[in-house]
Amino acid sequence: MWFLDTAREIRDDLDPGLKLVTTTICDSREGRKRWKRLLRERGWTPEFRVMGVRPGSPFAKTHKTKCALGACKYVTGPNMYVDYNGDVVPCCIHPKAFVMGNMLNQTYKEVRRSAARREAILAMKKDRAGMEICGKCRKE
Numbered sequence: 001m002w003f004l005d006t007a008r009e010i011r012d013d014l015d016p017g018l019k020l021v022t023t024t025i026c027d028s029r030e031g032r033k034r035w036k037r038l039l040r041e042r043g044w045t046p047e048f049r050v051m052g053v054r055p056g057s058p059f060a061k062t063h064k065t066k067c068a069l070g071a072c073k074y075v076t077g078p079n080m081y082v083d084y085n086g087d088v089v090p091c092c093i094h095p096k097a098f099v100m101g102n103m104l105n106q107t108y109k110e111v112r113r114s115a116a117r118r119e120a121i122l123a124m125k126k127d128r129a130g131m132e133i134c135g136k137c138r139k140e
């Protein structure tokens, strides 16, 4: 719970309007209910998703994964994913695909306008197939 509380404190200091969302894989209805209650008490919004095959995972070898082209909606859309150390990562599919900034010393707007994010979008549009992680991801 330390991470959730600390991240909210950082958000409150740097960008109080920012919505905090977790994305969790949880198959049990009871588990989702418990997680929702726990998160909402702490000012977070819970979301859930089904298990996906991450590029580079051992499962990727047994699943045929067709790479999508261009910049994915995770990078171009309004949401950002923040790792435990404040790093702003592109998605929860493969959080280490690249880093666009850090919420410990940047605001949401600064990360959105960062050169790192612009370069990542440009690289995806230009040659996504050539990117180590995103080039193997089917997310559009």
Ligand code: SF4
Pocket (backbone or CB within 6 Å): 072, 073, 074, 075, 090, 091, 092, 093, 094, 097, 133, 134, 135, 137, 138, 139
């Ligand atoms: S292409 Fe896939 S791995 Fe890359 S940022 Fe988008 S969702 Fe994440």
